[in-house]
Amino acid sequence: MKFAIKYIAAAICVSICTSSFASPLREAVLRNAAIENGFVKPEQTHATVNLELVKVGKLLFESKLLSLNEDTACASCHLDRFGSADGLPNAIGVGGVGHGERRLRSEGAIIPRNTLALWGVGGLEFDRFFWDGKVDKSDQQISSQFGDSKPSDDPLVVAVHLPPAELDEMLRDSKENLIFETESVGSATALYKILTARILSDSRLAQEVAVAYPEVREVTFLHLAKAIAAFIRENFKLQPTKFSKFVFENGALTEAELKGGLVFYGKGRCSGCHKGPYFSDMKFHAIPFPQIGFGKNGYGVDYGRFNTTLNAEEIYKFRTPVLYNVAKTAPYSHSGAVTSLKDAIIYHFDPLKDYQSERDDSRSRAEFYKRLSVWSNETFKPELLNEDDIENLITFLGTLEFEAQMSVLELE
Ligand code: HEC
Ligand code: HEC
Known part of the structure; x- marks a missing residue:
């Protein structure tokens, strides 16, 4: 009042x-x-970030290895030239080629939502993610598709877990891949293991990950997600x-x-x-x-x-x-x-x-x-x-x- x-x-x-x-x-x-x-x-609004994580996070953001079929990266839809979105009405995920008009004409799967830009995302008090707030920490507790098995207390890290496990976005809708749908937390976990092993078998990425996590003996998907989150926080943080x-x-x-x-x-x-x-x-x-x-x-x-x-x-x-x-x-x-x-x-x-x-x-x-x-x-x-x-x-x-x-x- x-x-x-x-x-x-x-x-x-x-x-x-x-x-x-x-x-x-x-x-x-x-x-x-x-x-x-x-x-x-x-x-x-700036949260503190570890710059070593930012470096590897940028490489991961640009890597198609994060999609099971190796054809889509975060950067396929979050592009500089479209202000960190994709310039399209509805996003085009797996199977998509190029950007803008070209992506529209490609055979890619359509996501029925407009791509959100990343400005300020993950800054202090930025606590509700996606158009429908499906990752939400405004109540201290995180609510998300992960329920009680949330991978992190940092809502941006939780949000970063979603695209690779989202059908059509970075995961092809095929019989073989269907078992990986996020609806089941167990199957998403299996998917994250495969993606992590793959990233670590890429020599350049593995080396950068090792530099960012010198103390860590067993790198998991959570480490990768934290790095991507650090990159988003740093790269898109509010500027004057x-x-x-x-x-x-x-x-x-x-x-x-x-x-x-x-x-x-x-x-x-x-x-x-x-x-x-x-x-x-x-x-x-x-x-x-x-x-x-x-x-x-x-x-x-x-x-x-x-x-x-x-x-x-x-x-x-x-x-x-x-x-x-x-x-x-x-x-x-x-x-x-x-x-x-x-x-x-x-x-x-x-x-x-x-x-x-x-x-x-x-x-x-x-x-x-x-x-x-x-x-x-x-x-x-x-x-x-x-x-x-x-x-x-x-x-x-x-x-x-x-x-x-x-x-x-x-x-x-
Ligand atoms: C009642 C709350 C409310 C008010 C008042 C409001 N907006 Fe919005 N605005 C929204 C919401 C919610 C959306 C997104 C809705 C959707 O996509 O369905 C939106 C969308 C937009 C967008 C599109 C952004 C994008 O990225 O798609 C612009 C631009 C915008 N508003 C500017 C304005 C301006 C300028 C005013 C004042 C004239 C205004 N809004 C008043 C809630 C509001
Ligand atoms: C196929 C295109 C596509 C790809 C690939 C993609 N995104 Fe997005 N991104 C979207 C769309 C569409 C939305 C809005 C979806 C919604 O809210 O329902 C979005 C929203 C987001 C948001 C929420 C922003 C906000 O304001 O709440 C974050 C964070 C994000 N994406 C990060 C990523 C990361 C990290 C990756 C890679 C692991 C990625 N995206 C891959 C299309 C894409």
Whole structure:
């Protein structure tokens, strides 16, 4: 309640204090709004990492040996040129070749979700992973598919265990491989043993692993996962941005950036959900973006968070995405249905834009009505934004950009 009053007061101030006042006041309003909403200096989100682990973690991230059929690496879907995502609506896993358009045309298996970028992932207080939070440490305890046999207390290390054991993502859906599905923790363990033995039989990787773990006599998959986690933490950690320099170092913004920032914290109500150090409240919300592809639940349906918790109140909800480098990670939303940043913003307050009821069958229409009704219960919805507001918001989002520490090898 206290928060709500504070928020409303801040929103009123941000609306009143826009354009008609002199710039220094508007700048102060924006700085305060950012800090009130949990924005911190990038260094404050950095976890300590072991740089030897980072080095070997990078090699593992780029290695196809981590997929049973040796055709897919983490770097097949998390690429520099697409801002650590893959530029595709739905990710393409095993059997996929190349990237972008080429990967789309290849025979690769389709994953019914949009690839998440890795900015800030694993930083301090980043505790819910994946669109549906299927790895979650927000309650101190880790919940994940591993149940009580979780491999680590570090949620990022647990998250890193999943892709190699995920059918279609890095594991081919064949009769022989079916026994390795994550559904059974025992079979995933068997898979991890095979992958670890393989990595250790590669002379270069084995040597690097030995350097990173001089004391360890029996290297297991957990050691490899910790190294990959260290790499993600280091490589994608938050860096100073134009916005952080503005807020904490008295840096300047252009007029459009300033206006966009005031919309973000003001009538856009973006900061109701996109807040905190990562511009995500790490909570789950329903935004009725169009849904494309087969969907996690089949026939173009994705129940989102409900798939993880089976809580009826969480149906159609997805974890608020991080907004760093967002201009580089199109297409948008959990199903990648939205191609432009402009539309990604508009659907938050005008979900019927472009909706053609005749395009859908009655089943999909019924599905869409349900999503609209869940959305209507969301506390924060943007006011109607005009063209200028949207353009300024996009310009503002551009102030949240930075580069990765190292460049990831581009694989064929
Ligand atoms: C086939 C493409 C593909 C491959 C290969 C892949 N990923 Fe991903 N990654 C995705 C997709 C798609 C998502 C979002 C999935 C979801 O949330 O349902 C994702 C999400 C993630 C996340 C969660 C990010 C967040 O914000 O919560 C992490 C961490 C991650 N991947 C790491 C890895 C690592 C490490 C590897 C290699 C071991 C890997 N990925 C391999 C496509 C891929
Ligand atoms: C009610 C909470 C909420 C509010 C308010 C909100 N967002 Fe979002 N936003 C989300 C969620 C949740 C998603 C992902 C939903 C999905 O994919 O189904 C999202 C997605 C996005 C995306 C796409 C990101 C990506 O990587 O796919 C952008 C861009 C975005 N929001 C910007 C904004 C802006 C700008 C505003 C203010 C005008 C705003 N949001 C207001 C919760 C919110």
